[in-house]
Amino acid sequence: MLIRPKAGILDPQGVAVERALPALGFEGVENVHVGRLIELDVPDAEQLQPMCEKLLANPLVEDYEIVLVD
């Protein structure tokens, strides 16, 4: 599960990273957002969405994306 701040909500971590990159010589970087990655083994992929809605993400302020890997 990839969980990231919803578009339009201030992401101060993203802003801090965006400001740090030019200091290391990486110019032109924009729209940096910092989210989190949750990896898990699950017997039934149908469980993933309710899991995100109920606990793993806060849908009021975060978007989530489910990526299945065999």
Place this chain on the structure above:
Amino acid sequence: MKFGVLRFPGSCDEVDALEAARRVADAELIWHGQRDLAGADAIVVPGGFSYGDYLRAGAIARFSPAMESVIAFARDGGLVLGICNGFQVLCEARLLPGALLGNANLHFTFGQVSLDVVEGDSAFTSECAVGRPLSIPCKHAWGRYHADEATLDAMRSRGQIVVRYAGGENFNGSLGDIAGVRSEAGNVMGLMPHPEHAVDELVGGSRDGLGIFESMRAAVEGAS
């Protein structure tokens, strides 16, 4: 009248909340694993780092047995106050609108703040001094209040914004300088500053926090 003060693994302000409540009424600690709210007339969900604040602040505490009972208690009209981490727990439990995000300054920040009481007739502020800001300590890293614009508009029109940071005091970047909100029904309130730490001038900088506990007592005794 009796307050019940929840205690989660990782709570750290439950004893101050208990002592603050005991200045105005009886009070008892309630362990997170217990469903029985010990006959409490009002509940305080205290500050700290419940369950280590893993995943998101308040996200896991919200599913504790004691919180399941608090949710039912609140839905029946019971008075519930969430302070700091308790505010985060009540938002995660959807007893209050919105969410608390990382401070805009990215730092754990602490200090005495001035709060303007927006709704002076609420069950949590009726006994607070009128016409001057409250001086109450704040200490948190995840206190930036956020709700979407439609929710904020509805909250404003229903008088759900109870306290705001006074001019220049909004260090965490909360939308609308919001420091504390109440539920639509008015019986649940959360705030980031710590009224339980401001009950004694010697150590709390003021006694302004006591007014919140006195207001809750007045609300319970007025209803009985």
